[in-house]
Amino acid sequence: MAKPLTPLALTVLRMLCDGPMHPYEMQQRIRQYAYDHAVKVTHGALYNSVDRLAARGLIETVETSRDGRRPERTVYTVTDAGRGAAQMRLAEILSELNEEFPLFGTGLAFVNLLPEDEVLQCLFTRLSKLEFLLAGHQSAYDSLLKRGIPRHKLLDMELAVEHNRVELEYVRGLIDDLQHGRLNWADESPTACRPQNELRHEENS
Structure with a gap:
């Protein structure tokens, strides 16, 4: 049984539901919409989350490009399985009580x-x-x-x-x-x- 989506993985899927984008653009949008107030985000963690989602078939590559000397950028899109997994996880988060120990x-x-x-x-x-x-x-x-x-x-x-x-x-x-x-x-x-x-x-x- 697959592990539940982490908050960061859910964030990635949510952004890709708006359209294809590369991880750097995701970082920009996370700051733009202040998602980092709700989800802990680091550069490395974001890229690792993208890799794991791709390995599970929840997102897939649209294209890979290079602009001059800049690092290669891979654009991802959400799959039907990814969209369904995001909706299911969100419903769980909204409806279930999770005991926390602050x-x-x-x-x-x-x-x-x-x-x-x-x-x-x-x-x-x-x-x-x-x-x-x-x-x-x-x-x-x-x-x-x-x-x-x-x-x-x-x-x-x-x-x-x-x-x-x-x-x-x-x-x-x-x-x-x-x-x-x-x-x-x-x-x-x-x-x-x-x-x-x-x-x-x-x-x-």
């Missing part, structure tokens, strides 16, 4: 390994980064809309903006709870990572 969730699970004041400083740092990230995503989204990119091609960016906004408000709430004593763990029993002498130091500070 690193921030891991940090929150083990938050009491650090003193409350240190956690507070970490959260202030995260808050600043989230504010910067949200502003950047919102600016990029607004810019693409002004350029005439249809909203349905920017839904992934809408989701990123909303995720940033929700996490930002959550972190603000945690900071407020820590500052006003509604969240604390200073009176917990000592652990191997937070020995008794560290806890005493907090109580005396």
Whole structure:
């Protein structure tokens, strides 16, 4: 049984559904439509993905050409099998829930390994980064809309903006709870990572 299409492979197939193109043009379009906000893309990974799709018969070569001293360029098109595989994978992604384990969730699970004041400083740092990230995503989204990119091609960016906004408000709430004593763990029993002498130091500070 073939492995499910990776997000990058799905990106390649989606672009080729618009018409034949070579990998360099794909890179340009990925930046143009901000697909790199939704899919991790590197130069090498893109070419490897194209090679794998061709080997599976999901895309095929249309022509190979060379312009002067530039490297040889191969133009690809999507096959019927590739179009069907892309549609099937997209339906799975949209309808199925995939359990994810974000690193921030891991940090929150083990938050009491650090003193409350240190956690507070970490959260202030995260808050600043989230504010910067949200502003950047919102600016990029607004810019693409002004350029005439249809909203349905920017839904992934809408989701990123909303995720940033929700996490930002959550972190603000945690900071407020820590500052006003509604969240604390200073009176917990000592652990191997937070020995008794560290806890005493907090109580005396």
